[in-house]
Amino acid sequence: MQLxxxxxxxxSDHLGRLAGPLEWLVVLIELFAIAILILGVVRFLGxxxxxxxxxxxxxxxGHQLNRGRLALGRHILSALEVLxxxxxxxxxxxxxxxxxxxxxxxxxxxxFISVSxxxxxxxxxxx
Numbered sequence: 001m002q003l004x005x006x007x008x009x010x011x012s013d014h015l016g017r018l019a020g021p022l023e024w025l026v027v028l029i030e031l032f033a034i035a036i037l038i039l040g041v042v043r044f045l046g047x048x049x050x051x052x053x054x055x056x057x058x059x060x061x062g063h064q065l066n067r068g069r070l071a072l073g074r075h076i077l078s079a080l081e082v083l084x085x086x087x088x089x090x091x092x093x094x095x096x097x098x099x100x101x102x103x104x105x106x107x108x109x110x111x112f113i114s115v116s117x118x119x120x121x122x123x124x125x126x127x
Contacts, residue, residue, distance in 0.1 A: 022089065025089065029085055033083045037079045040072045041075075044069070044072040047064045047065065047071060048064070051068065069120075073121045087106055091103045
C-alpha cells in the first residue's frame with residue numbers, strides 16, 4: 001500500500017512509543033560499530049609503532065605491521081557486520097523503495113569489502 005512521501009510501509013507508525021527507542025537503538029548500534037573501528041585503529045597504531053621500533057622488513061612474516069593489519073582487518077569486518085544490523089533495523093522501521101535500494105547497495109559494497117579483506121587476511125596468515 002502506498003502512503004505519503006514514497007513510504008510503502010512504516011513499521012514505526014504501528015509501534016507507538018516503541019518506535020523512538022528502536023531509533024535510538026539503531027544509533028547506539030552505529031556508535032558501537034564506530035567504536036569497534038576506532039579500537040581497531042588504536043590497536044593497529046600500537047602494532048605499527050612497535051614494528052617501526054624493531055625496524056624489520058615490512059614483508060617479513062613476523063613483522064608487527066602484518067599482525068596489526070590482521071587485527072585491523074578483523075575490526076573492520078566486525079564493524080561492517082554491526083552496521084548491516086543497524087541498516088536492517090532502520091529499513092524495517094522505515095520501509096521505502098529508496099531504503100531497500102540503499103540497504104541492498106550497502107550490503108553489496110560491504111560484502112565486496114569483506115571478501116577482499118578475508119582474502120588479504122588469509123594471505124597474511126599463511127605468510
